[in-house]
Amino acid sequence: MTKCAHPASPDRPAGSSPGPAPVGLADLTRGLPDGPPVEASTLAARLTRALVVLDDDPTGTQSVAGLPVVTRWEEADLAWALGTGAPAVYVMTNSRSLDPADAQRVNREAVTSALAASQAIGRPVTFVSRSDSTLRGHFPLEPDTIADLLEEGGTPVDGIVVSPAFPDAGRVTVHGVHYAGSPGTGFVPVGDTEFAGDATFGYRSSSLPQWVEEKTGGVVRASSVPVVDLGLLRSDEDAVVATLTALGGRQPVAVDCVEENDLRLLARALQRAEEAGSTFVYRVGPPFVRARIGQEPHPPLTASQARPGDTAPDIDAAGGLVVVGSHVGLTGRQVEALRTATGTPEVVLDVPTVLRARDRDAHVAQVASQAAAVLGEGSVVVRRGGAFVPGRDAQESLAFARAVSDAVVEVVQQVVARRCPRFVIAKGGITSSDVASRGLGIRRALVRGPMLPGIVSLWEPQDGPAAGVPYIVFAGNVGDDDSLTQVVSVLSA
Numbered sequence: 001m002t003k004c005a006h007p008a009s010p011d012r013p014a015g016s017s018p019g020p021a022p023v024g025l026a027d028l029t030r031g032l033p034d035g036p037p038v039e040a041s042t043l044a045a046r047l048t049r050a051l052v053v054l055d056d057d058p059t060g061t062q063s064v065a066g067l068p069v070v071t072r073w074e075e076a077d078l079a080w081a082l083g084t085g086a087p088a089v090y091v092m093t094n095s096r097s098l099d100p101a102d103a104q105r106v107n108r109e110a111v112t113s114a115l116a117a118s119q120a121i122g123r124p125v126t127f128v129s130r131s132d133s134t135l136r137g138h139f140p141l142e143p144d145t146i147a148d149l150l151e152e153g154g155t156p157v158d159g160i161v162v163s164p165a166f167p168d169a170g171r172v173t174v175h176g177v178h179y180a181g182s183p184g185t186g187f188v189p190v191g192d193t194e195f196a197g198d199a200t201f202g203y204r205s206s207s208l209p210q211w212v213e214e215k216t217g218g219v220v221r222a223s224s225v226p227v228v229d230l231g232l233l234r235s236d237e238d239a240v241v242a243t244l245t246a247l248g249g250r251q252p253v254a255v256d257c258v259e260e261n262d263l264r265l266l267a268r269a270l271q272r273a274e275e276a277g278s279t280f281v282y283r284v285g286p287p288f289v290r291a292r293i294g295q296e297p298h299p300p301l302t303a304s305q306a307r308p309g310d311t312a313p314d315i316d317a318a319g320g321l322v323v324v325g326s327h328v329g330l331t332g333r334q335v336e337a338l339r340t341a342t343g344t345p346e347v348v349l350d351v352p353t354v355l356r357a358r359d360r361d362a363h364v365a366q367v368a369s370q371a372a373a374v375l376g377e378g379s380v381v382v383r384r385g386g387a388f389v390p391g392r393d394a395q396e397s398l399a400f401a402r403a404v405s406d407a408v409v410e411v412v413q414q415v416v417a418r419r420c421p422r423f424v425i426a427k428g429g430i431t432s433s434d435v436a437s438r439g440l441g442i443r444r445a446l447v448r449g450p451m452l453p454g455i456v457s458l459w460e461p462q463d464g465p466a467a468g469v470p471y472i473v474f475a476g477n478v479g480d481d482d483s484l485t486q487v488v489s490v491l492s493a
Contacts, residue, residue, distance in 0.1 A: 020188055022188050035235070038268055043271070044293060045294070046271050049124045050118075050123050051087065051292060051293060052078070052118075054128065054142070055091065056138070056142070057475075059474075059478075061286075063454055065298035069444070070444055073093070073114070078110075079121055081444075087293040094106075094430065107146060126282075131164070131284075133164050133166035134164075136201035143250075157279050157280070158248050158280060160252045160253070160281050163266065163284045164283075164284065165178075166286050169475075173230075175256065176227035176254050199397040200401075226253050233257075244269060245273050260290075260291065260297065267291045267294070300450055300451055300452055300490075301450065306448075310468060313420050315422055318422075320424060320491055321412070322379060322488065324383035325405060325408055325428035326428030326477070327384065330476065330478075334482075335484065338381070345380050347367050347370045347374065351386045352387055367411050379492065401430065409435065412439030420469065425474055426473060440464050441463070442466070445459040448470075474487065
């Protein structure tokens with residue numbers, strides 16, 4: 001396997017400037033072969049284990065359709081999900097919003113329940129640690145926690161497969177370097193994007209082996225992390241299988257990907273390696289699961305497909321509730337585009353006020369009352385706003401984020417108690433999880449499919465006060481400026 005250097009350094013300090021000029025996909029992949037096409041059905045036919053996907057925020061479901069989701073992870077919940085016969089089930093741990101100790105705890109609880117449910121109903125499982133395609137999240141803690149429990153049960157874990165690529169959202173990996181961008185604007189190493197400056201999960205490295213070394217504090221050296229290079233992946237499956245079966249002792253391996261067929265090639269090689277006796281834990285971006293289970297990409301849902309289900313309560317609103325918790329630049333532009341195109345009113349949840357205990361409850365009640373009133377006339381956006389309040393460190397930043405998210409949850413609870421919206425959109429990963437599990441009381445749901453090609457998931461809640469009401473999980477960092485407007489338009493038709 002050849003690890004090729006990129007002309008721009010993959011390890012510039014996050015936030016430093018000037019950044020590298022975007023590079024076109026044709027230039028990134030110049031000289032690389034096209035891989036042999038892999039039919040999804042051939043992968044599905046060889047699937048022998050259900051994938052249990054521990055999703056650190058709900059946005060991982062945007063690449064799949066027709067699969068069950070649980071927001072709690074007692075054995076009964078996992079037994080319900082596995083009992084559907086679906087090839088993969090999603091467990092919304094929301095661990096990206098938690099501190100390391102709590103993230104470890106919920107992963108242990110979810111894996112323990114999944115293993116118990118697996119044994120009880122007789123369906124063998126394998127585990128996916130689904131995280132952010134821009135490399136934010138608890139790594140290596142989460143895959144290590146899964147591996148600990150498997151090994152406590154007598155199953156050694158040979159490798160941690162690191163495959164964060166999400167081509168539908170402009171995240172690709174070439175020669176071991178991870179990029180963000182789009183075919184239209186070009187790609188830059190992800191360490192040179194705003195995502196690398198995340199207050200809690202920031203990093204410097206765009207090279208996946210060097211990122212592993214950075215995140216493990218040097219315990220795993222970059223030189224010990226093999227890269228399944230795109231040229232090898234597309235030209236020599238036997239060599240890829242040999243690389244995978246040679247792993248041992250939880251050794252991380254990074255995998256290139258720029259398109260769906262690359263993930264299918266990886267899935268086929270993983271099947272062969274597992275059939276030969278290897279055991280892996282997957283640390284991956286959203287589309288990996290789709291390829292691994294042999295599911296074709298689902299086309300965007302139409303207006304008729306996205307309407308409320310038969311179990312929906314009486315809807316007494318003229319529009320939908322759009323809850324915006326993400327604060328990345330793309331989300332801001334999407335909200336502005338929605339305002340410009342449709343004049344959708346906004347109600348602002350002021351962050352400094354939320355963080356002042358004496359003013360918080362009255363402000364939350366006022367925001368909820370205003371939003372419910374607007375729903376009588378049409379759709380409404382509830383978004384966080386006000387001056388930025390920085391934390392003194394990563395822990396305090398996370399605590400502030402949780403406090404704001406708690407306030408968002410209370411607003412949603414109070415709005416839905418007053419008026420049932422036609423749909424609910426949650427913008428942002430942590431926001432999506434909290435609105436689902438706490439704001440709407442969703443414990444179990446089914447993923448209907450995407451609202452846009454490969455991104456933005458629609459769930460049909462199976463319980464809670466909004467059972468049957470379309471719930472849209474919209475990550476903060478996907479789509480273009482008009483994507484939110486497009487989704488609202490379809491749901492409002």
